[in-house]
Amino acid sequence: MSDREGTLTALKPASLKEAREAVLDTAGRISVAGAGTAADWAGRLGPVDAVFDTTGLSGVITHNPGDMTVSVHAGTPLRALQEELAKHGQHLSFDAARVADGATVGGLVATADAGPSALVHGTLRDLVIGATTLLADGAVVRSGGHVIKNVAGFDLAKLLHGSYGTLGALVEVVLRLHPVPKAVGTVVVECDLAEAARLGREVLASQLEPTAVEWLSSGRLLVRIDSTDEALPARLERLTRLLGDGAAVAEADVWGEHAALTRGTEGAAVLRIGVKPSVLPGVLEGLPAAAATAGLGTGVATVSVPGTAVAEAHAAVHAAGGTSVLRSRPADLDAPAWGPPPSALAVLKAVKQRFDPDGRFGPGRYDPWEIS
Amino acid sequence: MALDPVARAAIVAALGPDDVVDDPVQTRAYECDGLTGYRVRPEIVLIPRDAEAVARAVKACHRNGVPFVARGAGTGLSGGALPVADGVVISLARLKRVLEVDPENRRAVVEPGVTNLEITAAVAAHGLYYAPDPSSQQVCTIGGNVAENSGGAHCLKYGFTTNHVLSMEVVLPDGELVTLGGDSPEQQGPDLRGVFLGSEGTLGITTKITVRLLRTPETVRTLLADFPSVAEAGEVVSDIVAAGIVPAAVEMMDTLAIEAAEEAVHAGYTVGVPAALVVELDGPIEQCDAEFTQVKEICDAHGCTRLHIAGSPEERAAIWRGRKAAFAAVGRISPDYFVQDGVVPRTRLAEVLGRIADMGDEAGLRVANVFHAGDGNLHPLVLYSAAAGETERAEELSGAIAELCVELGGSLSGEHGIGTDKACSMPKMYGEEDLAVMQRVRDAFDPEGICNPGKVLPTPRLCGERPGKYRPHPLEESGVIERL
Ligand SMILES: Cc1cc2nc3c(=O)[nH]c(=O)nc-3n(C[C@H](O)[C@H](O)[C@H](O)COP(=O)(O)OP(=O)(O)OC[C@H]3O[C@@H](n4cnc5c(N)ncnc54)[C@H](O)[C@@H]3O)c2cc1C
Numbered sequence: 001m002s003d004r005e006g007t008l009t010a011l012k013p014a015s016l017k018e019a020r021e022a023v024l025d026t027a028g029r030i031s032v033a034g035a036g037t038a039a040d041w042a043g044r045l046g047p048v049d050a051v052f053d054t055t056g057l058s059g060v061i062t063h064n065p066g067d068m069t070v071s072v073h074a075g076t077p078l079r080a081l082q083e084e085l086a087k088h089g090q091h092l093s094f095d096a097a098r099v100a101d102g103a104t105v106g107g108l109v110a111t112a113d114a115g116p117s118a119l120v121h122g123t124l125r126d127l128v129i130g131a132t133t134l135l136a137d138g139a140v141v142r143s144g145g146h147v148i149k150n151v152a153g154f155d156l157a158k159l160l161h162g163s164y165g166t167l168g169a170l171v172e173v174v175l176r177l178h179p180v181p182k183a184v185g186t187v188v189v190e191c192d193l194a195e196a197a198r199l200g201r202e203v204l205a206s207q208l209e210p211t212a213v214e215w216l217s218s219g220r221l222l223v224r225i226d227s228t229d230e231a232l233p234a235r236l237e238r239l240t241r242l243l244g245d246g247a248a249v250a251e252a253d254v255w256g257e258h259a260a261l262t263r264g265t266e267g268a269a270v271l272r273i274g275v276k277p278s279v280l281p282g283v284l285e286g287l288p289a290a291a292a293t294a295g296l297g298t299g300v301a302t303v304s305v306p307g308t309a310v311a312e313a314h315a316a317v318h319a320a321g322g323t324s325v326l327r328s329r330p331a332d333l334d335a336p337a338w339g340p341p342p343s344a345l346a347v348l349k350a351v352k353q354r355f356d357p358d359g360r361f362g363p364g365r366y367d368p369w370e371i372s
Numbered sequence: 373m374a375l376d377p378v379a380r381a382a383i384v385a386a387l388g389p390d391d392v393v394d395d396p397v398q399t400r401a402y403e404c405d406g407l408t409g410y411r412v413r414p415e416i417v418l419i420p421r422d423a424e425a426v427a428r429a430v431k432a433c434h435r436n437g438v439p440f441v442a443r444g445a446g447t448g449l450s451g452g453a454l455p456v457a458d459g460v461v462i463s464l465a466r467l468k469r470v471l472e473v474d475p476e477n478r479r480a481v482v483e484p485g486v487t488n489l490e491i492t493a494a495v496a497a498h499g500l501y502y503a504p505d506p507s508s509q510q511v512c513t514i515g516g517n518v519a520e521n522s523g524g525a526h527c528l529k530y531g532f533t534t535n536h537v538l539s540m541e542v543v544l545p546d547g548e549l550v551t552l553g554g555d556s557p558e559q560q561g562p563d564l565r566g567v568f569l570g571s572e573g574t575l576g577i578t579t580k581i582t583v584r585l586l587r588t589p590e591t592v593r594t595l596l597a598d599f600p601s602v603a604e605a606g607e608v609v610s611d612i613v614a615a616g617i618v619p620a621a622v623e624m625m626d627t628l629a630i631e632a633a634e635e636a637v638h639a640g641y642t643v644g645v646p647a648a649l650v651v652e653l654d655g656p657i658e659q660c661d662a663e664f665t666q667v668k669e670i671c672d673a674h675g676c677t678r679l680h681i682a683g684s685p686e687e688r689a690a691i692w693r694g695r696k697a698a699f700a701a702v703g704r705i706s707p708d709y710f711v712q713d714g715v716v717p718r719t720r721l722a723e724v725l726g727r728i729a730d731m732g733d734e735a736g737l738r739v740a741n742v743f744h745a746g747d748g749n750l751h752p753l754v755l756y757s758a759a760a761g762e763t764e765r766a767e768e769l770s771g772a773i774a775e776l777c778v779e780l781g782g783s784l785s786g787e788h789g790i791g792t793d794k795a796c797s798m799p800k801m802y803g804e805e806d807l808a809v810m811q812r813v814r815d816a817f818d819p820e821g822i823c824n825p826g827k828v829l830p831t832p833r834l835c836g837e838r839p840g841k842y843r844p845h846p847l848e849e850s851g852v853i854e855r856l
Contacts, residue, residue: 153807
């Protein structure tokens with residue numbers, strides 16, 4: 001892309017109508033870009049003729065607090081949306097590190113990003129209830145709706161979740177909201193991964209209902225409780241007791257460190273991996289990770305490894321039955337972004353073929369699988 | 373139309389005659405699902421014993437261009453499992469093993485013919501349960517739940533089937549066996565798992581499902597509260613939500629539904645009261661108790677005329693028995709009924725119930741309401757007598773109610789699906805372009821169109837010619853959403 005920068009057409013629509021016209025009026029290949037916080041994630045973008053910038057599509061469309069749903073333009077930074085929703089005591093239950101960097105709602109959906117609270121609230125695929133998507137041939141498709149419960153028609157937003165801009169451009173997104181927890185606390189234990197895994201199992205087998213259970217490679221286990229003012233102290237106290245002598249309620253914010261580790265260390269390749277929770281510690285121990293966060297209840301980890309170890313890491317995760325994708329990496333690193341393809345690769349190719357027959361959107365994002 | 377004899381022979385050979393039913397007396401059992409108004413007698417029904425046999429059967433159908441319809445327990449309420457005239461039915465009834473219970477990873481791997489409740493039964497000893505709880509859970513299968521993305525009373529807090537399925541083994545319409553989803557919520561590419569869920573058997577047949585399990589909550593608190601009006605009860609729901617409480621369930625019943633349920637199961641509801649709410653909270657004791665006190669206060673503030681708190685597991689079960697029986701119990705107060713499943717934004721509950729009452733009066737028919745108030749999912753039961761010639765009027769009213777829900781910013785269906793029943797109403801909710809792109813998804817999975825054809829998406833054969841050009845969605849007209 002860099003060697004063609006001079007000839008790139010910049011598209012920055014401010015409405016659905018403009019967006020559709022821009023795509024119809026532009027020949028060739030298009031990359032869909034939000035705030036650019038994950039521009040180098042997944043397969044490296046191949047040569048494109050235009051960049052479709054979603055950040056002009058910004059702002060809340062409707063928010064009816066009583067319904068706990070909100071519809072937004074896809075280029076809205078989630079951080080800004082959360083500030084707006086907070087005035088009503090509501091939020092999107094979603095805490096990926098990138099939100100603080102200004103990531104857009106559409107970009108977060110397209111990259112299937114998620115944070116520690118996915119343990120309870122799931123990823124965005126669980127929180128998006130409707131979407132309007134623009135396809136490469138100008139078709140505009142609305143799916144889902146404005147109600148949290150709805151089974152009418154195919155749930156196309158799911159296809160867009162994790163599509164990295166290859167199937168279409170999200171233009172509007174409707175989200176399910178939750179009340180902002182009135183009181184939040186975290187218990188910290190200094191320990192290695194093996195001990196954290198043991199403690200994590202105990203917490204998850206208990207009825208204490210943690211919102212997040214994460215181990216950090218700095219040697220700390222973090223267990224978060226979302227609660228109310230009345231109930232939080234007692235819940236934290238029980239959790240601390242369960243976690244044993246080394247456990248203490250955190251005084252300051254400890255999740256900043258988690259977010260920093262998730263972003264990765266300088267010069268390293270950041271891999272996102274997902275396996276069965278029980279095999280996660282074993283997989284991590286086998287990787288030459290300089291930094292890691294490990295979701296002990298979700299089986300999802302983010303690790304920084306040397307660029308030379310990427311291919312091997314994919315293989316190790318795959319051998320453990322899991323999946324992996326490359327996130328940020330040094331600009332000159334030549335390493336596969338994905339592990340072996342899923343068994344349903346043929347379906348993935350068929351969907352791509354029907355949605356974007358000319359392969360206009362997001363070329364290269366699924367390399368080395370060659371979906372178009 | 374009849375099944376081509378050559379094709380038939382090939383399909384029978386793929387399974388072996390022991391696993392094929394063609395006796396007309398036996399195939400009659402497969403001619404409809406829970407929506408009994410639509411019936412098509414299948415010529416043959418295949419009852420494979422494992423996933424490989426399902427794949428062989430589908431491959432034979434594919435090679436011979438024979439359409440097939442998967443069938444679980446046949447409790448679907450939208451005609452999703454309705455056979456197609458020149459096709460075969462593939463029953464998953466024999467795939468009913470619980471393959472693995474993995475308490476450490478809080479998941480279980482089951483075959484599609486396992487019933488919803490059997491999953492919880494298989495894992496309960498580990499203090500775990502499978503959360504989505506359709507009222508039909510004793511009989512409906514997990515395969516059917518996956519196809520319909522089924523919900524239940526506790527889905528308000530815990531989510532629907534789609535939120536509790538990690539992965540599925542699927543026989544694609546060409547007979548290939550693939551896995552959609554994975555061992556963690558991380559995805560390897562677009563969420564094909566998610567688009568398959570709720571596709572009503574039109575994208576393939578699932579033969580193995582890995583479900584998430586939840587730890588049973590430490591405590592559960594349940595109350596039954598009577599109110600002087602549906603509107604007051606609706607305000608209670610709004611106030612609970614506004615207080616930042618996420619109840620495990622909030623269900624509402626109106627006079628007629630209460631009357632029917634009481635007659636059937638004597639669960640201790642107050643006959644004659646205009647509205648009753650069932651509110652359930654669960655979770656860690658400290659929090660659950662504090663919030664339960666708040667809920668009681670909210671009920672009192674809205675003129676609650678009777679507050680019954682379940683004092684024992686038996687009393688709680690009785691409250692739920694009344695709620696869950698309401699559906700079938702309506703048969704006691706009316707010879708026939710249609711059930712609808714539309715959804716409205718919760719804040720429009722009072723309005724929609726008022727309009728449904730007016731529409732009922734106008735049609736000269738009674739409508740009973742029992743529904744998931746927390747998420748705005750209505751279940752209006754249109755009562756009628758076929759013997760008195762009211763069928764057509766009732767069907768019209770029922771359809772009009774579903775479409776009213778769309779008009780108010782909601783959906784045609786919250787959990788029962790579109791199937792055969794509401795396919796022709798889809799253009800009320802989605803534009804032509806929307807439906808055309810949904811068709812692209814279907815074509816990607818099933819280019820030959822042999823997998824449960826005629827369901828979900830409207831076709832000219834089913835609905836007559838296309839209803840002219842696109843009419844703006846009601847939300848577009850009111851400026852809430854924008855098309856172009
Ligand atoms: C009294 C009553 C109460 C109900 N309450 C609820 C409720 O509270 N919530 C709710 O959501 N639903 C409810 N339902 C509807 C129904 O029970 C659900 O839709 C259920 O999921 C259907 O499961 P089944 O096994 O009976 O599927 P079937 O009716 O046999 O099939 C339903 C659909 O699934 C497809 N299918 C079945 N198995 C597979 C498979 N293995 N792979 C692919 N496709 C498959 C069929 O082709 C069909 O399209 C109720 C029904 C009744 C009769």
